[in-house]
Amino acid sequence: MLVAATLLAALDLFGVSLRHPGELAAPPPVSTLLVRDGARFISAERSSLDPRRVHLTWGDGRDAIASVGRTAIVAAPVGDLAAALASRDLVLVGVLFERAGLYRVSSARAAEDGLAVAARLAGDAGIDIFPDFAFARRTARIDVPPNDPRHPGQWYLETIGIHAAWAIETGDPGVVIGVVDDGCDLEHPDLVAHMQPGRDLVDDDDDASFAPDLRGNEHGTACAGLIAAVGDNGIGIAGTCPECHLRCVRLLPGSVGGEVPIGNDISAYDHQLDWGVAVSSNSWGFIDHFPVPNLLARAISTLVADGRGGRGTVVVFAVGNDAREVTSDELYGIPGVLTIGAINAFDELASFSNSGDPLDLVAPAGTLTTDISGRDGADDGDYTGLFGGTSSACPVAAGVAALLIAANPETTALEIERALIASARPAPFAVPDENGHDALYGYGIIDPTAALELLMPPVVAEPEAPPEPSPEPVSEAQAEAAEVQVEVSEPTKAPDDGCQAGRATWLGAGLLLLVMLRHRSATRARTS
Numbered sequence: 001m002l003v004a005a006t007l008l009a010a011l012d013l014f015g016v017s018l019r020h021p022g023e024l025a026a027p028p029p030v031s032t033l034l035v036r037d038g039a040r041f042i043s044a045e046r047s048s049l050d051p052r053r054v055h056l057t058w059g060d061g062r063d064a065i066a067s068v069g070r071t072a073i074v075a076a077p078v079g080d081l082a083a084a085l086a087s088r089d090l091v092l093v094g095v096l097f098e099r100a101g102l103y104r105v106s107s108a109r110a111a112e113d114g115l116a117v118a119a120r121l122a123g124d125a126g127i128d129i130f131p132d133f134a135f136a137r138r139t140a141r142i143d144v145p146p147n148d149p150r151h152p153g154q155w156y157l158e159t160i161g162i163h164a165a166w167a168i169e170t171g172d173p174g175v176v177i178g179v180v181d182d183g184c185d186l187e188h189p190d191l192v193a194h195m196q197p198g199r200d201l202v203d204d205d206d207d208a209s210f211a212p213d214l215r216g217n218e219h220g221t222a223c224a225g226l227i228a229a230v231g232d233n234g235i236g237i238a239g240t241c242p243e244c245h246l247r248c249v250r251l252l253p254g255s256v257g258g259e260v261p262i263g264n265d266i267s268a269y270d271h272q273l274d275w276g277v278a279v280s281s282n283s284w285g286f287i288d289h290f291p292v293p294n295l296l297a298r299a300i301s302t303l304v305a306d307g308r309g310g311r312g313t314v315v316v317f318a319v320g321n322d323a324r325e326v327t328s329d330e331l332y333g334i335p336g337v338l339t340i341g342a343i344n345a346f347d348e349l350a351s352f353s354n355s356g357d358p359l360d361l362v363a364p365a366g367t368l369t370t371d372i373s374g375r376d377g378a379d380d381g382d383y384t385g386l387f388g389g390t391s392s393a394c395p396v397a398a399g400v401a402a403l404l405i406a407a408n409p410e411t412t413a414l415e416i417e418r419a420l421i422a423s424a425r426p427a428p429f430a431v432p433d434e435n436g437h438d439a440l441y442g443y444g445i446i447d448p449t450a451a452l453e454l455l456m457p458p459v460v461a462e463p464e465a466p467p468e469p470s471p472e473p474v475s476e477a478q479a480e481a482a483e484v485q486v487e488v489s490e491p492t493k494a495p496d497d498g499c500q501a502g503r504a505t506w507l508g509a510g511l512l513l514l515v516m517l518r519h520r521s522a523t524r525a526r527t528s
Helices: 002-013 081-086 114-120 155-159 162-166 219-228 262-275 294-306 390-407 413-422 448-455 476-482 499-527
Strands: 032-037 040-046 053-057 063-067 071-075 090-097 102-107 128-131 134-139 176-181 195-200 245-250 259-261 279-282 284-286 314-318 337-343 361-364
Touching: 032 114, 032 128, 040 114, 071 090, 071 114, 071 262, 071 294, 081 090, 090 262, 090 294, 102 114, 102 294, 114 128, 128 294, 155 162, 155 361, 155 390, 162 448, 176 219, 176 262, 176 390, 195 262, 219 245, 219 390, 245 262, 259 262, 262 294, 279 390, 284 314, 294 314, 314 390, 314 413, 337 390, 361 390, 390 413, 390 448, 413 448
Parallel strands: 176 245, 176 279, 195 245, 279 314, 314 337, 337 361
Antiparallel strands: 032 040, 040 053, 053 063, 063 134, 071 102, 071 128, 090 102, 134 259, 134 284
């Protein structure tokens, strides 16, 4: 190592560079910097071997490894954006999520990368800036199926009573679910009829296809099939919402541990807001365990509140497969996010499923689903029975949420989430607290039929018209009185069509009838 360092120093001395064109110059010699993330401060220590690699440490001791490039993310300050950026030596690179006020910027100072500029402005109360760190990701699946007994085929749909739910609602093409993952098989025979255009944030184009010949590259396709594989078409399987449609976002590069910039996450939710998706399904998480960056939380919260034309998008996350307790400041605890754990065919918590306060519901792991067509993917055919983990429970829950929106299009995302929680079936092995929540099972097992019935408007029968009262017998005295003529003073102006005379006659008859009724009431009162 010493020899290599000496050689590099000598090359630099003679003006020979081994850097690729456009690669960053070495950052300032400061190895540890502080950056601000909302109200938190994070210590960022650069690697001595590669200054683009950073070790992050939060105040409570949690840590993570990330990479940093030229860019940072800012929340739009009050006033003129261009002036605010220029006064801080910032250059606008692009718009990430305009309605959330989030932009990608770089420093006008050549020596500053995204970390250095965020550290320089950490004490500036007039702007919220965070490095565009690239964190390693994992999909929330397991490499082999869990060692739990299960029924053949789509036992997971039978477990939640999907047939009774389908008797009420089977979905609608206008209800679209966003699948944020590693891309999808857009031409899969059981998915193609439901696929709408997507987005590839890895290659920055509109082809949301999977990356071929990579281990685990079937993950997004498997999730899509569990949500909305075409039903009743004579092939394969049926998705949980078999008449809903899909849009795929390729966020993950397709390899376990691949790093993704936070700015790409923000763009994923911006696209879904533009598309008007009803549900966003997310079967992925960070490899390291740390508080969710404030600006990413802001983007997701904006989608939850403003998606679907202002009614809100239901954002669903898999809780992960580390058999650990997650905390409320992580990705899963963002207000409005529906966090899902996994159970087996006997309603037992899967051994790998994470737990904790942010867990909302559990759903069965969907083991049988769509695979990449042909020899690529998990199996040689078009389907796989090897899917699992909380990755396979999350899309089942996302499909159920889509069923509810199809049945009740005007309901808000918050109303959908509340209905799913209020209608959940009690988990037989749970020990709920006074609020009905269990750290392992959340509020219970998702129940699509009960949720649909809870949200369906009550059927009110048309009231029957009351029967006409039978006429009371009239005495001779009353009959004689009815024959009495009522004198009416002659009008000062003769009617031109007989209307005035008619009104007078009816008025007199009415007064006579009133007198008769009062007389009868008085007689009854005396005899009772």
